[in-house]
Amino acid sequence: MKEELDNMDKIFREKLEGFSEEPPVFLWDNIQATLAGQRRKKRMAWYSWSAVAALLVFAFLAGWYFNETAEKVTPRVTESETVKPADKQNIIERDIPAPVTTDIEKQNETIESDRLLADATKKRSIQKIQEEKTSTSVTDFEDKETRIEIATAGLNLMEKIEKPEFKVTAQEPSFTLTKKDEPDASAEFLTWEQKMIDENTRELARITHENSGWKLGLNVSPGYSSYTAKHGATYASNMTYEANEGSANLSGGISVQYKTGKRISIESGIYYAQNGQETGSSPQLFALRAEMDYAFAPAGKNYFNTAVNLAGNRMAMNSTAGIIEFEELPRGAEIAANLESAGTYANSLLTSGELSQVFDFVEIPLYLRYLVIDRKMDVELVGGVNAGLVVGNNAYINNEFGVQNIGKTLDISTVNVSGTVGVGLNYALGKNLSVAVEPRLNYYMNSINRNSEVDFRPYRVGVYTGLYYEF
């Protein structure tokens, strides 16, 4: 067989080479719209990524800033402190400690340290001291507090930290803090002192976890997801029945919180979540859809009867979350020609069963938490944004042949933004460990479908339950 063009080839080539034809006018409009959409998408992607970057930088700077200030404040407190031991009598009646004489030149600084300490605790007695202003005495539990607060600031300060502690144990009136010599001085604690110290330690264990620090959490949530959706009129006239049914699912993830102060903390992490929608198509008596009854559906079971677009070996169906492109004809489904219906597409897909569209998300949150009630059972308000990355996109039909993956939804954006609000109940199990139950609502702020005819925004309600570890 010869490889060169034969005569017929030549004639075909000559005639067809120069052949040109004006394409239909709407084609340019389509191209233009697509190009404009691409530009918009590019811009949106740029915006969302720079927003995420800015937030991360902000979170980092905030963390760094609060960390720095925490380190700077504490050393000053210890260095300025040269206090004579408190009067024994006062300590016993610790509700109303009486003023104690101090070096006058140190007075200001000591008051300042008093104020700082007072911030860290809610002990009434200390506030009283502060109100009086004349008092510069540092009582037992204040010292303890200073010690623990300082302990968070770094190991190199430990020597200094021990100074106030020493002062407490000393019963001799003229003992100064700067000359600590024996660590076994604690043996000299009186029983009531020891009790008070223990109580303060317990109290402070609670207080320290309110101050700045990191918290690592692991949680899971059973949830219910549904959506809000709007569709273009043409799209909707060929669409599956829109049942406002959600689906139950499980999500979960790891979270990292940074406490910037007593009440505010910033949270990020990584979560996995599923969103989607389910529908069974009921007979649409008045809609512009295929009207043929699918009489074989078992009584009480859903079925559908939805217009499909058949073109070039492909089959597509308009559904609530977007156009589903079929990979193949699902088992137990039939294609019927729409002989009398007014829908745009010439064919309908008929099958019993239910359709579901499921999207898997990896969500990266940036939340702000505010501590409202600070008890053994804390109550927090949570709010913030998530970058939601679509990592899975599947459509299923569940009929008598089981659950079949039929394909996926077209035009789904990979990066989306959602907002979250929630209320957290946090119960401390120990010094570092706590368990939390947190109902949250997560709502997508953009349509996760790029198709201009479809506005589909999933939301999810979940009760996040998890363990948190502080360090």
Add this chain to the structure above:
Amino acid sequence: LEELKNIINECASGNARAQEKLYRMFAPKMFGVCLRYAKDRTEAEDNLQDGFIKVFSNIKNFRHEGSFEGWMRRIMVNVSLSKFRKQHVLYPVEDMGQYDSLQISDDILAKIAAEDLLGLVQQLPPRYRMVFNLFVMEGLNHQEISETMEISVGTSKSNLARARDILKRKVLDLYGEVESNANFLA
């Protein structure tokens, strides 16, 4: 030509007016290309649209080496081919059939309008249509076709022969014995 270069550069920087100009300039010709590779107008329109979107998003990579029209045409052919690949599972079946070449007089072919020839090409089974187009219109050899379409050289040759055979039969059926058919009916 200098003007075309300007338009291309404007398109590269995203000027919508230049894009429209370029489209008006080349769309009819490229539609002709797409029509040959498609089974019908709708598919050709789809491919033309996708092709132009590809052209505009890649135009900044065009280096002004070689003909712009050729570059564009390659994009259209590639879009058509990739659509073909998506739609038709390519069974790795060896088609080594030999087909007798029918003889057909050039006079008959020469009388047929381009539109009708196009129609005949469009009616070819998809794989034959692709091979015929790539060989006859794009001037690819069988080696190149076998690589593009992931088929063997033998299959490509055989597909081409089959395409020619079908075309010839159709031409004979439709135009070959018009007179005698007319007599029959009369």
